[in-house]
Amino acid sequence: MSIESLIILIYILVLASYLGFELIAKVPPTLHTPLMSGSNAISGITIVGALLACNELGYTSLSKWLGMAALVLATVNVVGGYAVTDRMLKMFKKK
């Protein structure tokens, strides 16, 4: 990777973190648990990396097996995280 593209990535990191701080500070405490499980699901974005990592032919390489393990784990994280968050948010009702 070139230094130029590294700097672009750092730009994205800094701006996205700042945006994250601004947005999350406004989330009401009532929703902190769903926020956490929902953001947990978002951190499953590493699934993109897992898909790339297990895309190798043959079953002999360690890196492919690691990729497949990562894919299962990340899918649990993504699917389970979004599902449980939805289940919780469905319960928040105002009467």
Place this chain on the structure above:
Amino acid sequence: MTIAIQLAYLIASILFILGIKFMNKTKDARRGNMLSSVGMLIAILATLVQIQSVTFVEIIVCIILGSAIGLYYAYKVEMTKIPEMVALFNGFGGLASFAVALSEFYLKSGADTPEIDGIASTSIILSVLIGGVTFTGSMVAFLKLNGSISGSPITFKGQHPLNLLLLIAFIVASVLTYMNQSDPTFIIILIVISLLLGILTVIPIGGADMPVVISLLNSYSGMAACATGFILNNNVLIVAGSLVGASGIILTQIMCKAMNRSLTNVLLGGFGQTVATAQADGPSIVVKEIGVEETAMLFDSASSVIVVPGYGMAVAQAQHVIRELMEQCEKRNIDFKFAIHPVAGRMPGHMNVLLAEANISYDKLVEMEQINDEFSNTDLVFIVGANDVVNPAARTNPQSPIFGMPILNADKARTVIVSKRSMGKGYAGVENELFGYPNCLMLFGDAKQTITKVVSEMKDMS
């Protein structure tokens, strides 16, 4: 084609941001979660197109397996066990990033002429470290939360020097990994150290500090995804990872503030252990007991009630019967609210989820800052399974280990009833002076059983 894929990643990033933005209002939150999940789907589909899925079968098998486990757990889990689930899933996220980083390392180092540049190897090493710490740290937190291992802090002599030593060893091994790319020994050292560090950093932290730990591990799992983004030069991982990282840090800060402790103090651990011995010979408190019938009568004659729920309510599964109590009070036009302390429960916002599950409208749940002035005008405060968060020693006694912690002013109410199993101390191991106050009455027994009786008494009255 590449442009289309990049655009898809951009759309996914925007959906993640909007998803969190929608969480700002309770009524929009569910839609926000939906948007975020659509973003994830787009990112996954774009990746599948990008790699032209030469290994389609394996990918499908892994995704079906992961989805089945995830869905099963998500629909099976009890709301009291959400902290355990979040801890476990944080761990999975960390382990996934860890595995992706290692996969990338073995792929590159296994080439005939291994060539991993400084930036890539730094990203891989960071991803291994953060992912590994997140994984084992979360597993320890999970085991502490579900009671498989003791929730009390585990400390030993030389703990901190050991952690420092491991960190230094990690840095040395990192340099060696970079310099000897075809030699896999050093990466194994890195793996072992990062897994060890996760365990060592979480074991000294006590059970009631888990809200802080889970928030922090949540943040780590985001940072691990971020580090993976640097390995793969992929923007969507960095955007999503930093959002999660920021979210975890903010929640960590809120939790620390609510306990009047610094993050360093929480992380160094051992809280509650030394304190308990120091306080053991304090003056004992004389309390007044109250029975079920009198409790029902006090509720009947009150015109305003505030309930203060704590983790004990979750343990006793008393939230549903408290809703019945609320219905009885509302029939009598009694003003009925809940006061939620930020650290009540085992994770941020845990009480709100439990009460929402019991079908209690979320506008009845009031935050500490908003409700604290109302206590002095309240007839009856009912404390269920909470202790330290209502201990007036936090205001009055500079010697107390919880001095300075913001508390709910429950003691200011005309009458206070405390539902408690026995006279046990709170997590901080401190006597609660409130229990000895003239306006405080103790309703001993299992919260679910005693409140059920109170409710049936009230039903008989009307």
